Amino acid sequence: MRIDILTIFPGMFDGPFRESMIKRAIDQNLVEINPVDLRQYTEDRHHQVDDSPYGGGRGMIFKPEPLYKAVEDLRSDKTRGGNERVILLTPQGDTFNQEKASELADLKHLILICGHYEGVDERVRLGLVEEELSIGDFVLTGGELAAAVVCDAVVRLLPGFLSVEAAENESFTESLLEYPHYTRPAVFRGMEVPAVLLSGNHAEIEHWRRKQSILRTYQRRPELLSKTELKNEDRIYLDTLKNEQSDQNNVL
Numbered sequence: 001m002r003i004d005i006l007t008i009f010p011g012m013f014d015g016p017f018r019e020s021m022i023k024r025a026i027d028q029n030l031v032e033i034n035p036v037d038l039r040q041y042t043e044d045r046h047h048q049v050d051d052s053p054y055g056g057g058r059g060m061i062f063k064p065e066p067l068y069k070a071v072e073d074l075r076s077d078k079t080r081g082g083n084e085r086v087i088l089l090t091p092q093g094d095t096f097n098q099e100k101a102s103e104l105a106d107l108k109h110l111i112l113i114c115g116h117y118e119g120v121d122e123r124v125r126l127g128l129v130e131e132e133l134s135i136g137d138f139v140l141t142g143g144e145l146a147a148a149v150v151c152d153a154v155v156r157l158l159p160g161f162l163s164v165e166a167a168e169n170e171s172f173t174e175s176l177l178e179y180p181h182y183t184r185p186a187v188f189r190g191m192e193v194p195a196v197l198l199s200g201n202h203a204e205i206e207h208w209r210r211k212q213s214i215l216r217t218y219q220r221r222p223e224l225l226s227k228t229e230l231k232n233e234d235r236i237y238l239d240t241l242k243n244e245q246s247d248q249n250n251v252l
């Protein structure tokens with residue numbers, strides 16, 4: 001996979017991609033990530049990428065020409081909707097999630113555009129961008145950190161990055177939150193590791209973990225339960241949780 005990131009602050013990516021697992025993926029040629037300086041695609045002396053809005057008002061707007069030039073230069077596949085996608089990071093976009101990360105991980109080439117200031121000229125949306133993504137309902141100073149988040153979530157799903165089993169077991173692939181994890185020591189400041197985890201009985205451990213996942217999801221993100229395929233015994237356990245809850249409510 002190749003990911004080009006169009007930005008006016010390419011230096012912002014020095015940190016996130018030069019450490020840890022993403023660095024390893026780059027070193028192993030699973031992915032090529034290129035922060036591209038948008039100012040390279042300007043033609044004036046001052047390398048101006050922004051201008052004031054028609055109709056007045058505050059802030060500056062990204063001009064269309066440098067973005068069009070850059071994307072047209074970077075596109076490998078000139079047809080839209082192929083194995084390539086041009087994405088604008090903006091708080092106005094669809095919310096990025098694990099499902100979207102998997103969808104993007106199947107593509108060969110991503111072009112991520114990091115917005116700034118008050119936004120981009122609308123014609124960038126109309127004629128250039130294929131998808132708009134937000135990483136949550138908050139406003140960042142620009143799209144760079146959002147682009148780094150999208151890259152991180154996508155790259156770790158690329159074939160060869162994680163073992164398939166690890167990727168399948170974890171939170172959100174099946175819409176359940178993860179069970180609690182413990183490592184040594186067995187007792188820490190009076191807090192004990194649940195006995196079942198020390199029992200060596202793998203069937204019981206699996207059973208306990210599944211129940212803990214359901215409990216945690218029920219307590220923290222109950223809306224995810226409707227997206228999960230539950231086995232019969234899962235449903236029975238969930239019903240006991242719900243009954244306990246309604247008993248408690250009746251007491252109160």
Ligand code: ADE
Binds near residue numbers: 089133137146
């Ligand atoms: N740019 C500014 N805020 C953003 C957000 N929440 N998601 C994506 N891009 C952004």
